[in-house]
Amino acid sequence: xxxxxxxxxxxxxxxxxxxxxxxxxxxxxxxxxxxxxxxxxxxxxxxxxxxxxxxxxxxxxxxxxxxxxxxxxxxxxxxxxxxxxxxxxxxxxxxxxxxxxxxxxxxxxxxxxxxxxxxxxxxxxxxxxxxxxxxxxxxxxxxxxxxxxxxxxxxxxxxxxxxxxxxxxxxxxxxxxxxxxxxxxxxxxxxxxxxxxxxxxxxxxxxxxxxxxxxxx
Amino acid sequence: xxxxxxxxxxxxxxxxxxxxxxxxxxxxxxxxxxxxxxxxxxxxxxxxxxxxxxxxxxxxxxxxxxxxxxxxxxxxxxxxxxxxxxxxxxxxxxxxxxxxxxxxxxxxxxxxxxxxxxxxxxxxxxxxxxxxxxxxxxxxxxxxxxxxxxxxxxxxxxxxxxxxxxxxxxxxxxxxxxxxxxxxxxxxxxxxxxxxxxxxxxxxxxxxxxxxxxxxxxxxxxxxxxxxxxxxxxxxxxxxxxxxxxxxxxxxxxxxxxxxxxxxxxxxxxxxxxxxxxxxxxxxxxxxxxxxxxxxxxxxxxxxxxxxxxxxxxxxxxxxxxxxxxxxxxxxxxxxxxxxxxxxxxxxxxxxxxxxxxxxxxxxxxxxxxxxxxxxxxx
Numbered sequence: 001x002x003x004x005x006x007x008x009x010x011x012x013x014x015x016x017x018x019x020x021x022x023x024x025x026x027x028x029x030x031x032x033x034x035x036x037x038x039x040x041x042x043x044x045x046x047x048x049x050x051x052x053x054x055x056x057x058x059x060x061x062x063x064x065x066x067x068x069x070x071x072x073x074x075x076x077x078x079x080x081x082x083x084x085x086x087x088x089x090x091x092x093x094x095x096x097x098x099x100x101x102x103x104x105x106x107x108x109x110x111x112x113x114x115x116x117x118x119x120x121x122x123x124x125x126x127x128x129x130x131x132x133x134x135x136x137x138x139x140x141x142x143x144x145x146x147x148x149x150x151x152x153x154x155x156x157x158x159x160x161x162x163x164x165x166x167x168x169x170x171x172x173x174x175x176x177x178x179x180x181x182x183x184x185x186x187x188x189x190x191x192x193x194x195x196x197x198x199x200x201x202x203x204x205x206x207x208x209x210x211x212x213x214x215x216x217x
Numbered sequence: 218x219x220x221x222x223x224x225x226x227x228x229x230x231x232x233x234x235x236x237x238x239x240x241x242x243x244x245x246x247x248x249x250x251x252x253x254x255x256x257x258x259x260x261x262x263x264x265x266x267x268x269x270x271x272x273x274x275x276x277x278x279x280x281x282x283x284x285x286x287x288x289x290x291x292x293x294x295x296x297x298x299x300x301x302x303x304x305x306x307x308x309x310x311x312x313x314x315x316x317x318x319x320x321x322x323x324x325x326x327x328x329x330x331x332x333x334x335x336x337x338x339x340x341x342x343x344x345x346x347x348x349x350x351x352x353x354x355x356x357x358x359x360x361x362x363x364x365x366x367x368x369x370x371x372x373x374x375x376x377x378x379x380x381x382x383x384x385x386x387x388x389x390x391x392x393x394x395x396x397x398x399x400x401x402x403x404x405x406x407x408x409x410x411x412x413x414x415x416x417x418x419x420x421x422x423x424x425x426x427x428x429x430x431x432x433x434x435x436x437x438x439x440x441x442x443x444x445x446x447x448x449x450x451x452x453x454x455x456x457x458x459x460x461x462x463x464x465x466x467x468x469x470x471x472x473x474x475x476x477x478x479x480x481x482x483x484x485x486x487x488x489x490x491x492x493x494x495x496x497x498x499x500x501x502x503x504x505x506x507x508x509x510x511x512x513x514x515x516x517x518x519x520x521x522x523x524x525x526x527x528x529x530x531x532x533x534x535x536x537x538x539x540x541x542x543x544x545x546x547x548x549x550x551x552x553x554x555x556x557x558x559x560x561x562x563x564x565x566x567x568x569x570x571x572x573x574x575x576x577x578x579x580x581x582x583x584x585x586x587x588x589x590x591x592x593x594x595x596x
Contacts, residue, residue, distance in 0.1 A: 043465045044424040096592035104584070130423040130434050140571035144580045151587035158591040188371040201576070204583040211567050217423035 001090065006102040009073055016072075017109055020065045024113035024142075027061075028054050028214060029121040036125060044128050047215065054121075055138070055212030058114065062142050062208075065110050066149035069103040071164070074157045100154055107146045115139035118214050131215050138214055145207045152204070274337075278359050281337055288312035290328040291381070292335035294359060300340050304354065304372065308338060311377035318378070319385045319407050324526030326389075326533070333388045334360040336381065356380045358387060364404075382407045392533045397517075400446060400539040402510040405529075406518040415565030418512040422562055426466070427507030428459040433559065441555050445513055446506035447540040453504040454496070463495040470502065516543065516558050523547040523554065 010017075035050030077085055085095050118135030127133055160167040179191040199205045281294035286305060291312050297305070319327045339355045352372045357365030364387040366380040386407035390398055393405055422434055425444070432440035442448045443457065450456045458466065467486045472479040479498070486495040506513075520543040521528045532546035544551040572580065 043426060043468070045426070048420075048424055092595045093592035097588065100588040100591060104588075130431055137571040140577075144572060144577065147584045148580055148587075151584040151591075155587040155591045159594050161594075188373070202579050204580070204587075207572070207576075207580055210572075217420055217566050 002098050002101065005095075005098045006105060009069075009099070009102045009106060012072055012076060013069055013106060016068050017106065020061065020068075020110040021113040024058075024061055024110045025117040025120075027057055028114075028117045029124070031057060032121050032125050032214070044131065047128060047131065048213070048217075051213040051215045054214055058138060058142055058212050059145065059208055061110070061114075062146040063149050065107060066146045067153040069106055070150050070153035071157050073099055073103065074164075078162055096158055100151070103150060103154065104147060107143065107150060110146070111139055111143040114142045122214055125215070127215055131217060133215050135214060138212055141207060141210060141212060148204050148207055274357070278337065283335065285338075286312070289316050290331040291316055291385075292332075293338050294335045295338040295340075300338060304338075304340055304352075307372070307374050308377060311374045312381055314374070315378045315381035315385065318382060318409075321409065321526070322407055322521055323385075323389060323529040326530045327385070330385060330389045330392070333391070334358050336384055354380075356384060358384055389529065394533075394535065394542060397532070397539045397542050401513055401517050403514055406514055406521065409522060410515055410518040412565060414511070414515055414518075415561060416567050418508075418515045418562045419566040421509050421512045423566065425507050426462045427457045428462060429457045430507045434563075436559075438552050438555050438559070441559050442540060442551070444507040445516060445555075446508070447538070447555075454499055457504065457507050458499075460492045460495065463492070463499040464490060466502075466504070467495050467498045512562075515562065516554070519558050519561065520544070520547040520554060523549060523557065 031054045032050060035053065036047075086092065088095060090098075115135060118133075118138050122133035122135055156168060157164045175191055179189060182188075182190055197203055199209050278294075281296060283292075283294060285295045285297065285300075286293040286309060288309055289312075293308060293312065295305075300308070316327060316331065319330070323330055337355075337357050337359050339357075341353045341355070352370045354368040354372050354377070355365055356368065356377075364384060366383050368376045368380050383404070386404040389405040389407060398405075422430055422444075425431070427444060429440050430444045433444045439448070443450065454463065464486055467483055472483055482494050482498055485491045486498055521532070524531060524547045528546045528548070531548070532542060535542035535545040537545075540551045540555075544554050547554050549557075571577075
């Protein structure tokens with residue numbers, strides 16, 4: 001059963017996965033090449049600046065991969081009113097878990113591309129003496145970050161259903177409105193507090209807050 | 218219809234004329250005389266502003282009662298009608314806690330430090346464009362002292378504590394030998410060093426363009442002392458920086474727009490990597506100490522932490538070079554202090570490597586929780 005679900009999701013997602021793999025594989029090398037041509041490799045702070053830029057790319061790619069893989073299967077199922085999944089001889093919850101597992105498994109593909117891209121990018125660059133290359137570390141961070149973002153996107157999609165986009169936009173505007181009101185009334189930002197809970201250890205999104213540097217101190 | 222068009226045209230012409238009359242005039246070269254007059258005027262305005270601030274400060278010093286609030290030796294002066302009962306209570310709590318934090322750094326000397334002068338507190342409220350009032354509190358030293366701190370809304374006990382600790386650090390600075398303060402380039406640290414401060418120092422050490430900093434990174438204690446600016450150097454440029462570093466130094470500053478020969482030399486240094494030109498240009502400016510003021514302050518903070526409560530008192534009475542005085546304060550030899558500092562800096566290096574097993578477990582747990590909850594609702 002899992003094999004079938006995985007195969008179906010692979011068929012649906014293979015084009016975008018190809019794009020993610022291409023981006024994960026090439027973009028770090030391209031950013032480092034362009035970055036190094038603009039800065040002096042001896043100026044270590046400049047090298048760290050370029051790496052920070054490449055790191056931001058990995059974070060964004062993790063989000064894009066995750067949300068793409070989380071939302072697409074649901075949208076396809078919803079367009080057919082979930083007839084396929086509901087007619088299967090397994091409970092809905094079991095089916096959703098298989099879908100979840102299949103998407104999470106597919107995230108390994110861009111992770112491997114990140115690893116290989118990172119290895120090639122750092123092997124072909126000058127690494128200053130006081131810095132080190134971390135292609136493996138970045139790949140593992142990428143895997144965890146994409147898993148977290150994938151599961152959050154999956155949760156939103158499968159709980160809010162066809163209203164997921166509206167719920168996401170509504171949440172966004174609610175946050176803006178609360179923040180605006182709180183600021184105007186002169187109180188401490190609540191949004192900042194909630195944001196800190198989610199983005200600092202042991203919050204789920206603290207992985208995005210870490211250093212994503214291919215070459216770092 | 219024709220009348221309407223004619224009226225529109227006349228409006229358009231009038232608006233064009235007004236726009237032409239009020240548009241910015243093209244810049245023209247200024248003579249030396251004009252520039253001198255402008256410079257003198259600016260200096261006079263600056264002096265007037267400085268005098269006004271001083272007069273305002275003196276007015277507040279005279280106006281505020283001397284016994285507004287006291288927590289231990291720390292005294293605050295403010296107008297009760299201005300500060301209000303709520304802020305007064307918060308200020309008292311913040312003062313008490315700040316004194317206990319400062320006590321861990323300065324020991325018994327904290328009482329003497331806090332008694333040096335009182336802190337003036339002024340509360341200002343803003344209603345402009347707001348639905349409700351927004352508080353701001355200014356804390357400043359009564360004897361001037363060169364430091365004041367503004368606490369923006371929302372005014373919390375934590376923010377007040379930080380402000381008070383900053384001012385205690387300023388008061389403590391006045392007693393410390395001037396060559397240590399000159400070396401540190403700031404005030405005496407009044408609170409314990411945080412992990413973030415050490416982390417910044419680790420990044421500074423690893424990313425410094427100075428060759429001496431790399432030697433320090435590799436493990437040489439004398440190199441660390443030199444990179445921190447604690448030892449005498451005969452030729453700072455060649456002793457601290459390698460020729461590649463000269464280029465980075467030159468590229469880090471922008472020459473004036475009309476210094477054409479310097480601009481050309483700079484381009485030759487950076488683009489053609491002409492070492493002699495780089496050296497000449499680098500020598501034309503003061504050579505910076507390889508490690509930043511913030512990094513140096515970690516050594517200062519470590520010396521106070523290492524020496525315990527009597528460290529500050531020992532520092533005040535110490536003599537010699539800044540390194541000798543810091544080691545006297547710490548109660549260890551200079552080399553041991555620098556070795557410990559280097560170990561602490563390297564230990565704080567931020568981790569770009571993979572997450573730890575605990576972190577990985579927590580992230581997997583979050584993923585599973587989200588995935589499990591997702592299956593609870595049928596479409």
